Amino acid sequence: MTKELIFAGFGGQGVILAGKILCIAAMKEDKCVSHIPSYGAEMRGGTANCSVVVADEEIASPVVEHPDICIVLNKPSLDKFEPRMKEGGILIYNTSLIENKPKRTDIKVYGIDCNRIAAENGSERAGNMVALGALVKIVPWLCSVDSFAYALDQAISARNKKFNEVNLKVIKAGYDLPLNAQ
Amino acid sequence: MSEEKIYSFPKSMKNVNTHYCAGCGHGIVHKLIAQIMDELGIQEKTLVIAPVGCSVLAYNYLNADGLEAAHGRAPAVSTGLKRVHKDKVVICYQGDGDLLAIGTAETVHAANRGEHITVIFINNAIYGMTGGQMAPTTMEGQVTKTTPYGRNPQEVGWPIRACELLNTLEAPYYIERCAVYDVKHINQTKKAIKKAIQNQIDGKGYSFVEILSMCPTNWGVDPVKAAEWVKNVMEPYYPVKCFRDGGEKK
Amino acid sequence: MSEKILMKGNEAIGEAAILAGCRHYFAYPITPQNEIPAYMAKRLPEVGGTFLQAESELAAVSMVMGASAGGARVMTSSSSPGISLKQEGISYMSGAQLPAVIVNMMRGGPGLGNIAGAQGDYFQATRGGGNGDYHVLVIAPGNVQELADYTVKAFELADKYRIVCMILGDGYLGQMSEPLVLPKAVDKLPPKDWALTGAKGREPHIIASLRLNPDNYLEKHVYDLYENYKKIEENEVIYDTQNMEDADYMIVAYGTASRICKKAIRLLRAEGIKVGLFRPVTLWPFPKKEIAEAAKKVKKILTVEMSMGQMVQDVQINAGKYCDVDFLGRPGGMLPEVEKIVQRVKSYV
Incomplete structure (x- = not known):
């Protein structure tokens, strides 16, 4: 099986990091993974996204044209990636920042109030982690939620490791949400 | 009768015929460097970087390991070599086109980093090897192949003073301008080069010696007139003096 | 077995170079390969090496030439427009038979082009790129593991044949993260009896690309270079x-x-x-x-x-x-x- 994902949002929302953490967690469980960040010329405030592939066989192409799964944290990202999704795909979108509902009816859509849930659990900046927790609840094949502790430890630089505990708490909050496709 | 040997051919100089023109300053400076290598006992640890220009064949004369750099890049090549061999003596030998035109960036930045190298800069106010074109140090009004009506500063800028330019930087340890148009100045030049090399041996930092020199062939004058021209035309614009010693501005 | 880590392609090149014994790296910033200088700036001092940000690509490649002449394993990296500037040094090093590893993480061109990954520098890489008759050994990895493994290989081949070896990747490969098992550290570097170390107890070594006299001095030299290239063509093809x-x-x-x-x-x-x-x-x-x-x-x-x-x-x-x-x-x-x-x-x- 191969799953192609896009994580997208504003620069600073941590979508590239979220993709990386998923890769490390899945890699720990012996999956093949790849991660390509978009790299715009602007350093701040632009839109950012990353392409992630998780597979249980050699990954042919790390390039994601038509994602199976999209995690979008802001409106421009929804507008950009919803039309590209594969039929039957899974879309997780951040209702904290996106008022409009996704239009497509041939995909499964999950609206999550990422920023609020993150704030309630100790870090208003960790909306990306809420989405990550929800993602592996919806698609458990990707990796176990328990592998994120290892992934955070690997991915986060020493200077920011102090946030790992709260990030893990936020991931679990996302995982424990009652999730129903709209 | 007692005999005292007062001169011998330097061991650090190869005994070969010169390709330099009569009255050229390169041969004088090469020989000074060779004598200093002998006196300091560093022939076995000297690495000479040759530039592009007449002195590209410097390694044919100096009895030491030699490396050729692309035009203007000698300070960068010297940087790479010195960073590998911190215990060796790296002599970066350059002409005016190399040092102040195509290699201005490399010159300024190697000096600004305070690279532990010794730069010997031959300023003869013209491009020699390519046949007498304007150099960045060509004098106002000087006729060259590419300034047939004389250098016009309004068109092509003024002659650049290398020592003064580098003396604005923080890092250099030693900056001096010398000349080789007469014996007195040749002796002063030798002292300056020796100091510049000793500084490197002692780990003091970047040393720069500019030498006002003759190019009779491309100036179209005989060697005696060429020496006089350095003294009467170049030296007033490029004052012979020490600009910085021991890191202190003079 | 070594542990698998998730690593970005550009960083994998940096770590692999260090494992290959490279302790000198000179470069000038350009997207999309900036993770290489950043990585080297952090890592090289930890292993007693030298990182230097040069004033230009011309200076960087000349520093590489100097370090290579001194016998060191040395690398620089850049992306397409920067590699164009490095062609001067690449040609000089090829003429002087100096080994070095040069990484080109290609981006869109011509000119400043854009910063996305591209493959428009194939001609430049495989046909020489600079002036004169010469070749650069060009390796094109296909994933992050290969970026690391072939970087080590590039240093080996560069020294073995005294040739400039280019890792030709692209912006996507450089930015991509994939699982990686780091290559083994090279513990013994090959001796270089031609290097500049000071003429102690031997004749001076002269390393130069200029060959003026006699008339056929350069011709003979180029024939020698091509004898070397023939050996590489016979023995080093990878596909x-x-x-x-x-x-x-x-x-x-x-x-x-x-x-x-x-x-x-x-x-x-x-x-x-x-x-x-x-x-x-x-x-x-x-x-x-x-x-x-x-x-x-x-x-x-x-x-x-x-x-x-x-x-x-x-x-x-x-x-x-x-x-x-x-x-x-x-x-x-x-x-x-x-x-x-x-x-x-x-x-x-």
Whole structure:
């Protein structure tokens, strides 16, 4: 099986990091993974996204044209990636920042109030982690939620490791949400 | 009768015929460097970087390991070599086109980093090897192949003073301008080069010696007139003096 | 077994260079390879090495030349416009037979172009790039593991043949993170009896590319260089194939383009179309004989590149007499689409 994902949002929302953490967690469980960040010329405030592939066989192409799964944290990202999704795909979108509902009816859509849930659990900046927790609840094949502790430890630089505990708490909050496709 | 040997051919100089023109300053400076290598006992640890220009064949004369750099890049090549061999003596030998035109960036930045190298800069106010074109140090009004009506500063800028330019930087340890148009100045030049090399041996930092020199062939004058021209035309614009010693501005 | 880590392609190159014994690195910033200088700036001081940010690419490659002449394993990296500037030093080092590793993480061109991954520098890399008769040994990795493994290999080959060795990647490969098992550290570096170390107890060593007299001095030197190149062509060709055993059609691609083709091949195979991949890894020396042999067994070849078609000329020259060679490519940092590749191959059936 191969799953192609896009994580997208504003620069600073941590979508590239979220993709990386998923890769490390899945890699720990012996999956093949790849991660390509978009790299715009602007350093701040632009839109950012990353392409992630998780597979249980050699990954042919790390390039994601038509994602199976999209995690979008802001409106421009929804507008950009919803039309590209594969039929039957899974879309997780951040209702904290996106008022409009996704239009497509041939995909499964999950609206999550990422920023609020993150704030309630100790870090208003960790909306990306809420989405990550929800993602592996919806698609458990990707990796176990328990592998994120290892992934955070690997991915986060020493200077920011102090946030790992709260990030893990936020991931679990996302995982424990009652999730129903709209 | 007692005999005292007062001169011998330097061991650090190869005994070969010169390709330099009569009255050229390169041969004088090469020989000074060779004598200093002998006196300091560093022939076995000297690495000479040759530039592009007449002195590209410097390694044919100096009895030491030699490396050729692309035009203007000698300070960068010297940087790479010195960073590998911190215990060796790296002599970066350059002409005016190399040092102040195509290699201005490399010159300024190697000096600004305070690279532990010794730069010997031959300023003869013209491009020699390519046949007498304007150099960045060509004098106002000087006729060259590419300034047939004389250098016009309004068109092509003024002659650049290398020592003064580098003396604005923080890092250099030693900056001096010398000349080789007469014996007195040749002796002063030798002292300056020796100091510049000793500084490197002692780990003091970047040393720069500019030498006002003759190019009779491309100036179209005989060697005696060429020496006089350095003294009467170049030296007033490029004052012979020490600009910085021991890191202190003079 | 070493632990698998997730590492960015550019960083994998940096760590692999250090494992290969590289302790000197000089470079000038340019996107999309900035993770290499950043990595080296952090790591080299930890292992007693020298990182220096040069004032320009011209200076960086000249510093590489100086360090190489001193006998050190040395590297620089850049991306397309910066590599154009480095051609001066590459030509000089080739003439002076100085080994070095140069990384080109290609971006869209010509000119400043854009910062997306591209493959428009194939001609520049494989045809020499600078002035004069010479070759650079060019290796084109296809994933992060290969970026690391072939960086180590590049240092070995550079020293073995006293040649400039180029790792030719692209922005996508450099930015991509994949699981990686780090290569083993090289514990013994080859002796370099030609290096500049001071003429102690020996005649001076002169390292130069200028060869003026006698008249045929340079000619003889170039013949010697080409004797060396011949040995490299005979012994150092690297290529990879996938699904070629029963293939009716062959796709030829390298680097990131080959990854996209692998996906297209899976889709085509699922529909019963027998298509395989031939992936040159050394672009110079090009796998001439090998591609010719493969061409004899297929009906048609499709070359896929992130350019307007450069490697396709080598495919045409070496395989063109055995079957038709078609081309599909996109310039400007755009990626060929899987669907387009699938459609094109289907049109042959």
